[in-house]
Structure formats: structure tokens, C-alpha cells
Amino acid sequence: MINFQYARANDVGDAVRQIAADPAAKFIAGGTNLIDLMKQDVERPTRLIDVSRLPLTTVEETAAGGVRIGALVPNSDLAWHPLIEQRYPLLSSAILAGASAQLRNMASTGGNLLQRTRCGYFYDTATPCNKRDPDSGCPAIDGLNRMHAILGTSASCIATHPSDMCVALAAIEASVHVTGPAGERSIAFADFHRLPGDTPQIDSNLQRDEIITAIELPPRGFAANYSYLKIRDRLSYAFALVSVAAALELEGDRIKHARLALGGVAHKPWRDQTAEDVLRGKTANQQAFMSAADLVLRDAKGFAHNSFKIDLARRAIVRALTQAANATPQSQSDKKIR
Amino acid sequence: MARTSTAIPSRIPTPAKIRVTLTVNGARRQIEVAPWTTLLDALRDHLALTGTKKGCDHGQCGACTVLVDGRRINSCLTLAVMRDGAQITTIEGLANNGALHPLQQAFVDHDAFQCGYCTPGQICSAAGLIAEGKAKGADEIRESMSGNICRCGAYPNIVAAIQQAMTRHD
Numbered sequence: 001m002i003n004f005q006y007a008r009a010n011d012v013g014d015a016v017r018q019i020a021a022d023p024a025a026k027f028i029a030g031g032t033n034l035i036d037l038m039k040q041d042v043e044r045p046t047r048l049i050d051v052s053r054l055p056l057t058t059v060e061e062t063a064a065g066g067v068r069i070g071a072l073v074p075n076s077d078l079a080w081h082p083l084i085e086q087r088y089p090l091l092s093s094a095i096l097a098g099a100s101a102q103l104r105n106m107a108s109t110g111g112n113l114l115q116r117t118r119c120g121y122f123y124d125t126a127t128p129c130n131k132r133d134p135d136s137g138c139p140a141i142d143g144l145n146r147m148h149a150i151l152g153t154s155a156s157c158i159a160t161h162p163s164d165m166c167v168a169l170a171a172i173e174a175s176v177h178v179t180g181p182a183g184e185r186s187i188a189f190a191d192f193h194r195l196p197g198d199t200p201q202i203d204s205n206l207q208r209d210e211i212i213t214a215i216e217l218p219p220r221g222f223a224a225n226y227s228y229l230k231i232r233d234r235l236s237y238a239f240a241l242v243s244v245a246a247a248l249e250l251e252g253d254r255i256k257h258a259r260l261a262l263g264g265v266a267h268k269p270w271r272d273q274t275a276e277d278v279l280r281g282k283t284a285n286q287q288a289f290m291s292a293a294d295l296v297l298r299d300a301k302g303f304a305h306n307s308f309k310i311d312l313a314r315r316a317i318v319r320a321l322t323q324a325a326n327a328t329p330q331s332q333s334d335k336k337i338r
Numbered sequence: 339m340a341r342t343s344t345a346i347p348s349r350i351p352t353p354a355k356i357r358v359t360l361t362v363n364g365a366r367r368q369i370e371v372a373p374w375t376t377l378l379d380a381l382r383d384h385l386a387l388t389g390t391k392k393g394c395d396h397g398q399c400g401a402c403t404v405l406v407d408g409r410r411i412n413s414c415l416t417l418a419v420m421r422d423g424a425q426i427t428t429i430e431g432l433a434n435n436g437a438l439h440p441l442q443q444a445f446v447d448h449d450a451f452q453c454g455y456c457t458p459g460q461i462c463s464a465a466g467l468i469a470e471g472k473a474k475g476a477d478e479i480r481e482s483m484s485g486n487i488c489r490c491g492a493y494p495n496i497v498a499a500i501q502q503a504m505t506r507h508d
Contacts (some may be wrong), residue, residue, distance in 0.1 A: 005353045006373035006419050028420070035415045036396050048373065100485025102463065103397060105409045106416065159339055190468070236484035300358070334477040
């Protein structure tokens with residue numbers, strides 16, 4: 001870890017002024033990813049601006065009938081918040097599928113969105129990496145790529161976004177409230193993270209002088225029919241090979257609304273509205289779920305060690321939609337898949 | 339090209355040490371630390387509380403688990419300066435006037451360790467688990483303790499020890 005200066009932000013405006021004044025500064029909140037990356041010499045900020053004491057820690061209902069989550073609400077508090085457990089259990093489930101109890105106690109809601117890929121080459125400063133050092137190359141494309149993306153990849157980067165929480169937020173159609181020097185704006189969740197293209201060093205459309213202040217959930221929470229299914233090498237405390245957030249609104253056995261987002265397969269949470277559209281109006285059965293899965297994977301491209309993910313994702317989508325339709329969501333505490 | 343130099347950019351002045359006040363195991367302690375001193379290093383190197391262990395130093399093993407304001411966290415992934423004013427409980431603070439904490443007694447009763455290196459983190463994590471009040475049965479305890487690695491593989495006895503302490507706690 002390089003030496004750095006430390007400062008606290010007094011309020012959101014002060015945080016924005018401080019970050020705008022120093023291009024080598026970074027915000028720190030939970031710190032679970034940033035401090036690790038600093039120890040690895042991947043992130044090298046010369047100043048940390050501590051935003052962890054800002055008053056962004058409430059979860060409250062909005063006038064529009066949704067819920068607004070302060071950017072500094074710890075992941076564990078959010079997962080166990082009565083409003084989230086009751087109205088957005090898909091979000092609770094996805095959060096509890098990620099990391100460990102200690103990390104969830106530290107990690108903030110806003111920081112979860114901004115965590116960086118766990119690609120081994122990104123972490124290893126002895127190797128090239130277009131995300132870490134633009135235009136240096138991507139060893140993952142012809143290297144160890146078992147954990148890597150199968151959708152939306154580019155010739156520059158095949159890294160995945162590591163978050164579970166964000167997969168649920170994509171499915172729920174959350175929005176991200178941010179503040180910058182020009183004031184406040186709101187970013188639709190689908191537009192928050194980016195695909196790598198030829199600039200994989202840029203993970204999201206958040207500008208470097210902007211701060212996330214809140215996540216807003218719309219009224220529809222899919223509390224009756226949902227599942228977050230995470231497939232990984234260990235039953236707990238491992239990143240997803242493939243994860244699926246499935247949410248349905250049913251009228252009898254007919255699908256009124258469907259939401260489908262995947263983790264572990266792309267540079268961003270992968271929501272496919274074409275597949276959701278195909279499900280709308282159909283009877284909730286395996287045939288419909290398989291046609292949706294085929295659509296999601298229509299452009300999937302495997303690499304030497306991760307082609308298995310295409311079939312795994314197809315099956316995981318069908319399984320998660322089946323769990324959602326049957327109202328038997330994946331349990332995050334005993335992990336038995338029903 | 340891969341980055342080859344890790345030299346500190348010359349324009350950064352050496353930051354001054356920062357005074358931090360922590361209440362550690364009930365006692366108010368003042369230390370002066372560099373901004374990059376983790377809570378783990380502050381406990382071990384500045385306060386001589388070496389019960390909290392440094393395992394991976396990357397938040398993967400859980401050996402450094404302590405309770406901050408009653409919640410279990412990885413002390414290797416937080417800066418001491420960020421915790422100014424916090425209440426910290428380490429393994430040294432669990433016993434009460436020489437009487438072992440119920441979790442410490444349960445780990446002894448169930449032989450829930452071999453080498454013992456992960457044990458302070460396991461016990462602090464289990465104390466956090468019990469305070470959370472979410473995990474109940476063995477499956478839930480295993481899931482909730484997945485952030486604590488035991489390379490000796492004492493897991494079955496660790497789960498049994500936690501179950502014993504939970505029963506006494508209730």
C-alpha cells in the first residue's frame with residue numbers, strides 16, 4: 001500500500017468538492033474492496049476521503065410507493081431490514097448470497113455497486129491488464145478464464161462484475177441517485193454499469209467527481225414469486241460461476257410480468273428484456289422458461305475454460321424461474337436446491 | 339506494459355500521524371497512527387493486543403475478526419483512523435473477571451481447534467453471530483461462519499461449540 005493522505009467529508013457537498021479538487025483522491029466507505037486493492041497495489045489513491053460518517057444510512061418508503069436506501073446502509077442491515085425482507089425479498093436473498101457475514105457488516109450499499117472485478121489478472125500487477133493499465137493487453141482471453149464472462153465481452157476484456165446485490169437491483173429496476181459538482185441526477189440501474197468495449201478501465205457511468213447518495217426501488221417488489229439462485233464452486237463465500245435473479249408476477253399460472261438478470265456472466269449485471277418480453281402472457285412452465293433461457297444465451301460466447309457456463313446458465317435460468325413460479329425461492333441459509 | 343515500479347509518487351508529502359481514540363475491551367486508549375494503519379495493525383502493534391491474528395490480511399480468512407460497536411468485522415480491511423471513537427472488543431476482552439466467556443468454554447469443551455491460530459477470529463465471529471440472532475440450526479451456523487477459515491478442519495467441533503454457547507445464551 002502506498003502512503004496516502006486521509007480526510008473526512010463533512011457533508012455530501014464537501015465530499016464532492018474534495019474529490020473534484022484532487023484527481024488522485026478516492027472515496028472510502030466500507031473499504032472492503034478498496035483497501036484490499038490498495039494492499040495489492042492495484043489502486044493507488046494519494047488521498048482517501050472518508051465518507052463513512054455521512055448521514056446516508058436510512059431505508060425509507062418514498063411517496064411514489066417505493067423504497068429509498070441510503071448509500072451508506074451496510075449490506076447486512078439492508079438484507080435484514082423489515083421493508084426489504086417483506087417487499088423486496090429477492091434483494092435480501094441476493095445480498096445474503098454474497099461475501100461473508102463480516103464483509104456484509106462493513107460493505108456499504110453504494111460501495112457494493114462500485115466493487116471491481118475479481119479477475120486474477122486484474123489483481124496481479126506482474127501481468128498486463130487493460131482494465132488496470134489501459135492498452136497493456138488482456139491475458140485472460142487466452143489464459144485462465146474459467147470465472148470469466150460469456151456475454152457482452154470485447155477483444156479488450158472478459159472480466160465479470162462480482163456483485164450479487166447488483167443482479168437483484170437490475171431485476172428490480174432500481175435507480176441510482178448521485179450528486180456531483182453540477183447537482184443531483186438519477187441513473188437507471190441498467191445504465192449504471194458498462195460493458196467493457198475498448199475502455200474496460202471504466203466500470204460504470206458514475207463520473208469520478210460524483211458520489212452515490214441513494215438507491216431507489218420502484219413499488220413493484222415481486223415478493224410472492226422470486227428466487228436468487230447462485231451456482232459456485234463452494235456453497236458459501238465464493239463468487240458466482242453463474243447466478244440468476246428471477247422474479248415473476250403471476251395471474252393463476254399465467255405470467256403478467258417477468259424479470260430476469262444474471263450475475264457471473266458479464267462485465268455488468270446482465271438483464272435481458274427480450275427474454276422477459278417473451279415470458280409475458282405465457283403459462284409459467286418449463287417450455288416457456290427454456291425458450292427464455294435460449295434467448296438470454298443466444299449470443300453467448302465461451303472461452304477455453306468457461307464454455308460450460310453457457311449450459312450452466314441455461315439450466316440455472318430454468319431452475320430459478322421454476323423456483324420463482326413455485327414460490328420456493330432458493331434458501332441462502334441451508335443452500336439446498338429444491 | 340505491466341507496471342514494474344511501485345515507487346511512491348514524490349509529490350506526496352509524508353502524512354502526519356493522526357490521533358485516534360478507541361475504547362478497546364472497555365478501556366479508553368489513545369494512539370497516533372499513520373492513515374494506512376489498519377485496525378488490525380493498530381491492535382497488534384500499537385496496543386500490544388496480539389490475540390487478534392493476521393492470517394491472509396485480505397479479508398478472506400477471518401482470523402482478524404473483532405467486534406466494532408458490537409458487530410463482527412474483518413479488522414484487516416478497515417483503517418484505524420476510520421474507527422476513531424469506536425468500541426472495539428477483541429478476544430482479550432471476552433472473559434469476565436477471569437471466567438471464560440461461554441464461547442471460550444464451549445470451544446474448550448468441544449475441542450474446537452487444533453493449532454488455534456484461527457480461534458480468536460472464530461470466537462469473535464461466533465459472538466457476533468449470536469448477537470445478530472439470525473442463525474439458529476447447524477446449517478445456518480455453518481453458512482454464517484463461512485467467513486472464518488480453519489485449515490486444521492475443526493469445523494464440526496466449532497459448530498457444536500457455537501450451538502452449546504447459543505443454548506447457554508438463550
